[in-house]
Amino acid sequence: MSAGSWPRLGDWNNTDELFALQRAALPDAFERAARSPGYAGLRTPQRPDDAMEHLSRLALTTKDQLRQGYPFGFLAVHRHELVAYHESSGTATGRSTASYMTEDDWAELMDRVLRGSVKLASTDTVLVKMSYAMATATHQMHAAARAVGALVVPADSRSSAMSFRRVLRLLRDLEVTVACCVPLEPLLWAACARLWPEAATLPERGGPLRGIVSFGEPLSDAKRTRIEALWTGATVYQSFGVSECGSNLGGQCPSGRLHLWADRYLPEVYDPSTGTLATEGTGQLVITTLYRRAMPLLRYLVGDLVELRYDACDCDWHLPTLQVLGRPEALLNTGAKPLSSLDLEQAVYSLPEHLGVLFWRAVSGSGSLRLDIECEPRAAREAESELRKLLRHQLGVTIETRAVAPGTLVSLDSLTEQEQFAKPRYVFREDEDLSGGVLYPRPTSPVTHKPT
Template sequence: MAILHPTPPAATPPPNSPARERYCAVREQALAELHAFEALDRARVRPWQLDRLSEQVAYARRESPFYRRQFAEAAPPDGSDGEKLLAALPFTTKKDLRDGYPLGLIAAPLTSLARYGESTGSTGSPTSSAITYRDWVRGNVSTEQSVGHRYGPGDTVFVAIPYELSFAAYDVDRALETVGATVVGVGILSAVCPIERTARMIAALRPAGIVCSPTRALRLFDLLTEMGHDPAALGVRTVLYVGETCSPAKLAKISRMWQAELVPAYGTTETNSLALSCGHGRAHLTEDRHLFEVLDPLTAAPLADGTTGELVVTTLVAEAMPLLRYRTGDLVSIAPEPCPCGSVRRTVRHHGRASDRLLVDGRPIDRLDLEEAVLSVPGTGLYYAAGIRDERLHIRVECAGRAARQVCTDIADGVEARFGAAATVTEVDRATVGRAMDRMLKPGNLTLEDLEAAR
C-alpha cells in the first residue's frame, strides 16, 4: 500500500500577508475604540452612545429588510435628539427574530459574514444570528481584556460550554489563546468527550481554570470526588461561569468546594457578550458596543439603577445584525455605584429570565430568589428543583449534614415567611439529579419533570 505524504500544516500567515494585515488592522482599530471609550468619564458615556445610536438607526433603516419594513410603517423622529429617538423606537422581540429566521434581520451583504449561529431552541423555535469579521474582532478584544485578568502563559483552561452553533465558546477560546493560555475545548454533551472524560482530563491536566455553567461545575466536582480525587487540590483557581444565573448561596458553595474564585460573563445568542468580568470579579456591561435599558417587564417603564427589571439592548456598532431595543427577556439589575476597578462601564447582575418566574397564588417568585431561600438553609446540599403542581409550590432538594425531614421543614417555613407561599418540600438524592443533569444542555434549568424522567 502506498504511503501518502502527509499534508503539511498550514503556516502562520507571514507578517505582510493580506490575511495578517487585515486582522492586525481590524484588531488595532477595535483596541483603540475600546481604550478611547474607557478613557471617557461617566458623564460623557451617554452622549457618546446617543451619537452612535443615530448612526445605527440610520444604518438599520437603510440596510436591514426587517427595519426597512418597520420604519416604512412608522418612521423614527429626527436623530438630532438621541433620547427622543431611543424612546420612539419600537421594541424588537424574540418573535420578530423567529419570524425573520434565518436571514431576515441581516443588514450586511452575505459575502461579508464571518460567522452564523443559532439558539438552542430549547424554549421555542430557534433564532439566528450573524456577525461580520469586524463585529467578531470587536467582541473578541473585549473578551481578551477580560480573561487576561486571570489567565496567561502557562495556564491550562477547559472550555466546557457548547461549541455547536455558538459564538461564546469560540470567543472565549480565541481570547484565551491570544493571552497565551493553553485551551482544552471539551464542550458539553459530546459523544467524543462526555462529562466523565472531561472530569478525568481535569484530574490529569490540573487546569488553572474552567469555563462552564455553575451547575456543570457542581457535577464535575461530584464526578471527580467519585473517582477518588480532591477537586480542591487540582489547582483550579477560577471558574468563569456562563450560561445560567446563580444565587449567592449556590456560588458560595461552589467556591468553597473548589477553593476557587467564581467570576461571571453574560451574553445572548443574538448579541454575543453583553457583560464581562474585571479583575474584581464584577460583570461590566459592554457599553462601548451596546446601549442598555432596564424596564418594567409588564409596563415597559424605565427603572432606576439598582432595580431589577428586563434588560433591553440596542446595538451601537453592529454591522451584520443591528438590533434596536431588543427585549432580551432577561431580568437584571445594574449597580448604581462605580466598580473599584475604575472602569467607566457599569456593572450588572443577571437574575434569570422573566419567563422563569413561578406564579404562586397570583404572586410571581423569581427563581433566583427562591434558590437563595432554599440553598441558604443549613443542611441543604447542592441541588434543588421547583415547580407548580395543583396550584401549589413543590420543591425537591438534596439534603446533607442534617436530618432531611428537619431540613425540608425549615425550607418550607422559610419560603412561607419570605414569599407568603406554602410549599411542599421533599428530599431528592444526588444520583437522580446526576442522571437528569447529564442529559441536559442547561442543567441549571433542572425541573421536577427532569427529576421524574431520571428516576
C-alpha cells in the same frame, strides 16, 4: 467604524461621559441598521441628540421579528463579509434565532471578552466545557484563550464522548487553570468525584484551577459560594451574553460585580405593565447595539428579567451593574407571591455544607409549589427543616420541601459512566450486542457507588 476604534475602559470618567459616548455612537448605529431588511424605511438621524429622540420613539424589536426574518432578514452587510453564523438555543419556544458576525464584529467581541476579571494569560490551560454546536459563548472563550496564547481544551458538553469522569481526568492530568461552563457543571463534577473510587487522586479541593467562568444561566451569590467552597482556590467569574446581540454583553469586574458593557450597547429596562422604558431599574432588558456591523439591532427586547443600576463601584469602570433574575415566564406561583428560580436557588445553597445538597428542583402546581433537594437519607429531616426556615427567613414564604435520595434528580449512572465513542463501526462478533447499529458505543464498565 474601523476595526479597533471601539471605546476602551478608561475612555470615560463618569456616567454622564458614558451617556455622551452612547449618544455619539447612535447615528452610525441607525445608519447600519437601516441597511438591513428588518429595518426597511428606518429614518437615519445625523446628530446624536436627534438619534436619542428617534430611539425614544422606536417600537421594540422582538424575538418574533427575528424568527420571522430567519435566517438573513436582519443582515446589514453583504453575505460574503460574514465569518461566523450562530443560533440561539431556542429553549423557550423551540424556535431558534439567527446571529451572524463579520471579522470586525468578531474582533470587537474578543475585545469585550478579554475585559473579564479572570484575565486569561498564555500560561493558562482553559477547559471549555460548553456545547460547540451553534453556541456563541463557547467559540468566544475558545478564541479568547487562543488569542492570548493559552492552551485550549475543547471539552464540549452534552456529549457522550465527554463524561464527567473524563472531565475530572482532564482537570487533573492537564492541570487546568480556567474552566468555562454553566454553573451547574462544577457541582456535577463534585458529585462525580464523590462516587468514583479513583476520585481520591482528583483535585476536587485545591489544585491549579484558579477560575471558573460562568455562562448560560443566572447565578445566585449562594451558589457561587458553594462552588468556590467545593473547588478551593477557584474564583467563580460571572459572564452574561445574548446570542442575537453578539454574545458577551457583560462581565465581572475586579470587585466581583457583574457589569453590562454599556459603552458598546445602550441598555434600557422595559416595564410591560406600563409599556415604559427607563435607563435603570427592574424589568425586561432591552438592548441597542452601538458598533455591530452584520446584525445591528435597535431596541431589541431581550426579555430577561434584570435589575440594572448605575451605582458606584470600587472598580471605577463607571458601567451599570447588572443582576440577571431569569425569564419572566419562569416566575413561580407560590400562592402568596411570584418567585424566580434565583430566589429558590439562593435559599437552597444557603443550606449548611455538611448536608451535602448539590441539586434541587421546583415542582409547580395550581397555586402550589414544592421544592425537592437531593441528599443522603441520614440528613433528610434536617435538610427539609433547614430549608423551610431559610425560605421563611429569606423570602417570607412557606413552601413544601422534600428531601429525595441521591440519584433522583441527577442519576448516579450519568455521573459515573465512561465516555462513549460513537464512531461508525462495521465489523462485529456474533456474540456482541448488535442493537446499536453502526453507531456502536464503547461499552461502559460497572462503577461502585460510594456514599457521601
